[in-house]
Amino acid sequence: MLDSGGARRSVIGDGPQLLTHYYDDARTMYEVFRRGLSISGNGPCLGFRNPKKPYQWLSYQEVADRAEFLGSGLLQHNCKPCTDQFIGIFAQNRPEWIITELACYTYSMVVVPLYDTLGPGAVRYIIDTADISTVIVDKPQKAMVLLEHVERKETPGLKLIILMEPFEEALKDRGQDCGVVIKSMQAVEDCGQRNHHVPVPPKPSDLSIVCFTSGTTGNPKGAMLTHGNVVADFSGFLKVTEKVIFPRQDDVLISFLPLAHMFERVIQSVVYCHGGRVGFFQGDIRLLSDDMKALCPTIFPVVPRLLNRMYDKIFSQADTSLKRWLLEFAAKRKQAEVQSGIIRNDSIWDELFFHKIQASLGGCVRMIVTGAAPASPTVLGFLRAALGCQVYEGYGQTECTAGCTFTTPGDWTSGHVGAPLPCNHIKLVDVKELNYWTSKGEGEICVRGPNVFKGYLKDPERTKEALDDDGWLHTGDIGKWLPAGTLKIIDRKKHIFKLAQGEYIAPEMIENIYIRSEPVAQMYVHGDSLKAFLVGIVVPDPEVMPSWAQKRGIEGTYAELCTNKELRKAILEDMVRLGKESGLHSFEQVKAIHIHSDMFSVQNGLLTPTLKAKRPELREYFKKQIEELYSISM
Numbered sequence: 256m257l258d259s260g261g262a263r264r265s266v267i268g269d270g271p272q273l274l275t276h277y278y279d280d281a282r283t284m285y286e287v288f289r290r291g292l293s294i295s296g297n298g299p300c301l302g303f304r305n306p307k308k309p310y311q312w313l314s315y316q317e318v319a320d321r322a323e324f325l326g327s328g329l330l331q332h333n334c335k336p337c338t339d340q341f342i343g344i345f346a347q348n349r350p351e352w353i354i355t356e357l358a359c360y361t362y363s364m365v366v367v368p369l370y371d372t373l374g375p376g377a378v379r380y381i382i383d384t385a386d387i388s389t390v391i392v393d394k395p396q397k398a399m400v401l402l403e404h405v406e407r408k409e410t411p412g413l414k415l416i417i418l419m420e421p422f423e424e425a426l427k428d429r430g431q432d433c434g435v436v437i438k439s440m441q442a443v444e445d446c447g448q449r450n451h452h453v454p455v456p457p458k459p460s461d462l463s464i465v466c467f468t469s470g471t472t473g474n475p476k477g478a479m480l481t482h483g484n485v486v487a488d489f490s491g492f493l494k495v496t497e498k499v500i501f502p503r504q505d506d507v508l509i510s511f512l513p514l515a516h517m518f519e520r521v522i523q524s525v526v527y528c529h530g531g532r533v534g535f536f537q538g539d540i541r542l543l544s545d546d547m548k549a550l551c552p553t554i555f556p557v558v559p560r561l562l563n564r565m566y567d568k569i570f571s572q573a574d575t576s577l578k579r580w581l582l583e584f585a586a587k588r589k590q591a592e593v594q595s596g597i598i599r600n601d602s603i604w605d606e607l608f609f610h611k612i613q614a615s616l617g618g619c620v621r622m623i624v625t626g627a628a629p630a631s632p633t634v635l636g637f638l639r640a641a642l643g644c645q646v647y648e649g650y651g652q653t654e655c656t657a658g659c660t661f662t663t664p665g666d667w668t669s670g671h672v673g674a675p676l677p678c679n680h681i682k683l684v685d686v687k688e689l690n691y692w693t694s695k696g697e698g699e700i701c702v703r704g705p706n707v708f709k710g711y712l713k714d715p716e717r718t719k720e721a722l723d724d725d726g727w728l729h730t731g732d733i734g735k736w737l738p739a740g741t742l743k744i745i746d747r748k749k750h751i752f753k754l755a756q757g758e759y760i761a762p763e764m765i766e767n768i769y770i771r772s773e774p775v776a777q778m779y780v781h782g783d784s785l786k787a788f789l790v791g792i793v794v795p796d797p798e799v800m801p802s803w804a805q806k807r808g809i810e811g812t813y814a815e816l817c818t819n820k821e822l823r824k825a826i827l828e829d830m831v832r833l834g835k836e837s838g839l840h841s842f843e844q845v846k847a848i849h850i851h852s853d854m855f856s857v858q859n860g861l862l863t864p865t866l867k868a869k870r871p872e873l874r875e876y877f878k879k880q881i882e883e884l885y886s887i888s889m
Contacts, residue, residue, distance in 0.1 A: 276483075283461070284524065292319055301313045301353055301534075302535065305537075322358040325443060331447060342365065342366060348538075351393070363455045365462045365464065367385050379410055386412055389417065406433050416435055459483035462479055463484075465479055465712050480653075487704065500645055508555075518649075555623045562635070569582070571799045629763075647673075648662050649662070654708045655702045668739075672742055683734055683736070703726050708722075781877070789843070791849075830844075830845065861876060
């Protein structure tokens with residue numbers, strides 16, 4: 256780590272300049288794919304499967320050809336080959352998503368992903384704000400949602416909807432009635448094949464994608480990212496890992512995290528750049544393990560929630576105290592190896608304890624990357640040992656393309672998010688009102704470099720809040736430098752609140768401790784400046800809680816257990832124990848909990864599409880229960 260004027264940068268790099276690209280022939284997303292095409296010698300590129308069938312593959316050349324045909328077809332349908340032309344993609348992860356994206360890049364058009372979980376109001380807002388006249392969708396149901404907006408005269412600019420899947424003639428008629436042309440993707444590709452246009456490749460400074468982030472309040476914000484932004488970000492990742500686990504042509508990535516988010520986009524770009532393969536899940540997260548066994552991926556991008564589930568599942572199967580002791584003993588032996596730099600999956604401990612979990616991921620994973628939310632140090636440490644592969648953690652946000660810090664290979668300690676990537680500087684700034692001072696190595700995390708976005712689309716006010724005059728992105732996260740030069744996330748600036756006695760509370764940090772309680776799947780910690788203590792809403796893990804309760808002599812169905820006072824007391828005691836072990840002050844511990852049987856989800860409006868808690872919505876949703884908890888505990 257090097258210090259200059261309070262800002263820090265990676266020691267990994269070639270000289271003082273921040274990294275803008277890794278390969279001279281891959282400075283835009285169009286060139287990235289062309290490089291993969293050239294390296295792979297027209298090898299397999301995009302994979303998909305039907306239930307209980309093996310993966311089928313589209314070759315690099317097929318993907319490139321179809322992208323040119325689709326792009327040419329779009330130009331024949333009044334789209335312009337320039338960065339003012341925004342094309343909406345409203346689809347789940349699948350090969351056609353990538354073909355559409357590449358079609359846009361081949362003709363300098365801009366991709367605007369839409370996703371189901373934004374909600375219809377947000378989809379309407381994005382189509383209007385981005386002046387989108389063409390949207391490519393996967394299913395007829397989504398086309399109907401879009402047509403409803405046109406029929407209500409909410410999105411008058413929408414003129415063309417292209418479907419990946421078959422549709423009824425009635426849909427065409429409905430479109431015609433409100434002035435929208437409905438076409439199949441195949442028909443548009445055929446049209447482009449007959450009327451081929453020469454590619455119009457973009458420049459690194461050209462806009463590539465407008466990624467709308469839902470946030471926890473207000474309208475979505477459209478982060479404008481250039482080709483140079485995305486290339487710089489994944490080049491930083493390549494530079495950090497180049498000597499240890501460099502991507503290869505035989506790498507296979509399993510794609511199930513939403514392509515509408517930059518974390519997945521950046522990792523996929525790394526694979527395409529090296530001629531590797533990307534296999535898509537069937538679309539049902541419950542079948543992910545089945546897909547992984549069929550695909551045998553080598554690269555596995557995940558979010559911490561999935562890591563937590565894997566961890567809980569392993570421990571819930573150790574259903575006697577002896578089995579648990581043996582599992583913990585084996586994990587400690589392997590963790591000692593990891594700390595000394597040995598990562599393997601062929602030890603006696605793997606054979607006895609961890610072979611099954613490794614096989615459930617396909618048996619070939621050599622690299623796991625986690626991001627999008629803080630990962631529990633306990634879980635990360637355990638899985639690094641149990642999975643016998645390199646597990647990296649990154650930190651960032653859409654506004655710096657995806658990542659701005661990343662685990663340094665060889666540093667397998669947990670409890671931090673790594674060091675700055677070679678494509679950006681990071682500095683902390685004082686947050687006076689919360690008593691965070693850079694003199695103590697704490698403050699709001701700010702990022703500057705070629706991976707930092709250009710601003711929010713048509714939103715100068717919120718752009719000014721995020722980007723200062725010197726080009727620093729203010730993330731809204733509070734960080735702390737650790738002695739080794741790594742960064743630890745303490746909490747969100749905006750979520751910190753005061754209790755009545757003036758003590759500051761960082762609820763997410765507390766929640767991350769409590770969800771390590773075995774029966775707890777989700778947690779919402781609530782407090783406000785009029786109350787002297789915290790209360791909590793707990794969602795139990797339906798797979799784990801019944802057996803956990805049984806060990807304590809409490810029987811019943813899941814629904815009955817959720818209302819059992821004795822069990823509620825036992826869960827609260829377990830949470831408080833974990834809080835004490837983690838060094839929480841007594842004012843940071845919840846004094847009462849309510850058990851809620853249904854998971855917080857994107858569908859019920861309590862999580863954002865990136866699976867972060869929507870705190871204002873949670874507060875409103877559980878208003879009655881929170882009031883009861885305070886009245887009982889007073």
